[in-house]
Amino acid sequence: MNAVANYNFAYLDEQTKRMIRRAILKAVAIPGYQVPFSSREMPMPYGWGTGGVQVTASIIGPDDVLKVIDQGADDTTNAVSIRAFFAKVAQVQTTTHTAEATIIQTRHRIPERKLEAGQILVYQVPIPEPLRFLEPRETETRKMHALEEYGLMHVKLYEDIARHGRIATTYAYPVKVEGRYVMDPSPTPKFDNPKMHRSEALQLFGAGREHRIYAVPPHTDVVSLDFEDHPFEIQHFEQPCALCGAEQVYLDEVILDDRGGHMYVCSDTDHCEERREAGHVGVLGMQEAAE
Amino acid sequence: MSDEPLLRVSNLTKYYGSRLGCADVNFELYPGEVLAIVGESGSGKTTLLNTLSANLEPTSGEALYRMRDESWRNIYELSEAERRFLTRTDWGFVHQNPADGLRMTVSAGANVGERLMAVGDRHYGKIRDTALDWLGRVEIAADRIDDQPRSFSGGMRQRLQIARNLVTGPRLVFMDEPTGGLDVSVQARLLDLLRQLVGELGLSAIVVTHDLAVARLLSHRMMVMKDGHVIEAGLTDRVLDDPREPYTQLLVSSILQV
Numbered sequence: 246m247n248a249v250a251n252y253n254f255a256y257l258d259e260q261t262k263r264m265i266r267r268a269i270l271k272a273v274a275i276p277g278y279q280v281p282f283s284s285r286e287m288p289m290p291y292g293w294g295t296g297g298v299q300v301t302a303s304i305i306g307p308d309d310v311l312k313v314i315d316q317g318a319d320d321t322t323n324a325v326s327i328r329a330f331f332a333k334v335a336q337v338q339t340t341t342h343t344a345e346a347t348i349i350q351t352r353h354r355i356p357e358r359k360l361e362a363g364q365i366l367v368y369q370v371p372i373p374e375p376l377r378f379l380e381p382r383e384t385e386t387r388k389m390h391a392l393e394e395y396g397l398m399h400v401k402l403y404e405d406i407a408r409h410g411r412i413a414t415t416y417a418y419p420v421k422v423e424g425r426y427v428m429d430p431s432p433t434p435k436f437d438n439p440k441m442h443r444s445e446a447l448q449l450f451g452a453g454r455e456h457r458i459y460a461v462p463p464h465t466d467v468v469s470l471d472f473e474d475h476p477f478e479i480q481h482f483e484q485p486c487a488l489c490g491a492e493q494v495y496l497d498e499v500i501l502d503d504r505g506g507h508m509y510v511c512s513d514t515d516h517c518e519e520r521r522e523a524g525h526v527g528v529l530g531m532q533e534a535a536e
Numbered sequence: 537m538s539d540e541p542l543l544r545v546s547n548l549t550k551y552y553g554s555r556l557g558c559a560d561v562n563f564e565l566y567p568g569e570v571l572a573i574v575g576e577s578g579s580g581k582t583t584l585l586n587t588l589s590a591n592l593e594p595t596s597g598e599a600l601y602r603m604r605d606e607s608w609r610n611i612y613e614l615s616e617a618e619r620r621f622l623t624r625t626d627w628g629f630v631h632q633n634p635a636d637g638l639r640m641t642v643s644a645g646a647n648v649g650e651r652l653m654a655v656g657d658r659h660y661g662k663i664r665d666t667a668l669d670w671l672g673r674v675e676i677a678a679d680r681i682d683d684q685p686r687s688f689s690g691g692m693r694q695r696l697q698i699a700r701n702l703v704t705g706p707r708l709v710f711m712d713e714p715t716g717g718l719d720v721s722v723q724a725r726l727l728d729l730l731r732q733l734v735g736e737l738g739l740s741a742i743v744v745t746h747d748l749a750v751a752r753l754l755s756h757r758m759m760v761m762k763d764g765h766v767i768e769a770g771l772t773d774r775v776l777d778d779p780r781e782p783y784t785q786l787l788v789s790s791i792l793q794v
Contacts, residue, residue: 388616392616392617392620394620394654396650396651396653396654396655397650397653397654399653399658400639400642400646400649400650400653401642403645403646403649403653403660403663404642404643404646406660407643407645407646407664407681407682408643408682471658472658472659472660473658473659473660474659474660474661475660
């Protein structure tokens with residue numbers, strides 16, 4: 246026996262984990278449906294991923310390998326803190342490599358590497374309700390989901406086209422799951438929406454402040470909403486990653502100096518590192534090597 | 537007008553707890569007919585309208601509606617999904633305050649297009665063309681299509697609300713004081729427009745108003761309410777020109793003459 250009290254495995258007590266697992270099972274059974282759960286206070290502020298952390302804590306086992314990303318990066322404060330949190334309270338192995346991870350907790354991005362069967366992607370969700378900014382009443386939005394009244398979602402897309410000439414929503418782009426529920430894929434860029442479609446990995450969404458869990462089981466249809474004459478399309482980048490030369494990936498702009506210098510690099514840091522280790526170089530990567 | 541009614545209301549009663557809203561209302565409404573419900577404030581006309589439009593559950597009584605497939609259904613026994621579908625396709629509701637019936641934060645075009653998108657229209661170009669057509673019919677300039685209704689005047693908002701309701705080709709429209717809060721010249725144009733649309737589209741309408749002039753201009757028949765009861769009903773010109781009940785006589789003689 247230790248003199249100092251220990252945390253229970255993965256911080257949450259067993260009763261809480263069972264409660265959350267029941268919510269997750271229900272969410273998996275009804276893809277895209279928001280299941281209420283009794284969200285707990287976590288040792289971090291709301292908005293830092295309390296929902297995702299609770300989901301991860303409920304599903305993680307001693308043999309799991311955890312990866313945490315924030316905006317695609319493994320080395321930002323949020324990602325480092327959550328990884329350290331689980332290393333401490335669950336003594337699990339952590340990694341930055343997508344291929345090695347069994348559980349990946351994410352905010353904003355889906356890794357560039359295709360996820361495989363057996364992997365679980367846990368999203369941290371700030372606002373789970375896709376209709377929230379169109380219809381403020383929760384009683385009404387629940388009714389709209391129940392009766393499949395999703396015309397309002399297209400009103401938003403209509404407004405985008407009327408104002409900007411195209412669908413200007415770039416993140417949290419609404420999707421229809423398995424032909425039934427309209428779902429907010431959390432603040433991921435719409436670039437990642439096609440990756441959710443029939444993914445081999447299980448995708449779990451936790452919204453701590455809003456007390457909701459929802460899920461997309463493997464091989465589930467996830468279709469982005471659009472108009473017949475304004476079909477859904479993802480962002481395109483004009484140049485490849487400046488460090489690894491990758492194309493068809495999501496890029497971040499990095500300001501280099503105060504004279505307008507900037508570069509575009511992979512938002513997925515692990516993907517970029519792996520490519521560079523394999524010998525791929527981009528424009529700025531070459532200069533670096535030459536210096 | 538066809539021989540078969542669109543709506544059959546029998547013994548409709550609504551209590552708020554022990555307080556009476558409206559009691560024992562009976563009438564039939566025929567296709568293409570406009571029925572005005574008049575009476576002073578607190579006489580139960582808005583309660584009756586909200587009950588008829590299925591926004592309120594009646595305490596007793598029924599309202600049978602002839603659906604598009606010619607079947608008769610009691611509107612209070614429809615499932616919620618059926619009722620909501622009915623209210624946004626075959627019915628319209630024009631509120632006194634346009635802000636209650638419009639989405640103030642989306643453009644006029646989206647306001648008109650919302651019902652189309654709700655019934656499954658997914659072609660932006662067609663939705664926009666329909667919206668433009670309807671804005672034209674309610675005399676809103678085409679270049680205001682992308683403006684939000686909060687930049688519209690009261691009269692324009694009211695016309696936009698009408699367009700938004702009529703876009704799905706409803707057969708029955710409920711109106712709650714449609715000209716309330718508008719100045720008289722705007723009222724006159726709106727009444728003109730309503731009369732024209734009702735005639736063109738063969739709409740049936742139930743109009744609640746305290747303004748007898750509106751009733752005279754718009755309606756074929758009218759019902760006079762007092763303390764929750766219908767005290768007199770008949771053809772509009774008969775009721776207004778030859779009122780039988782003392783209260784109706786009082787109401788008619790209270791009209792200000794200019």
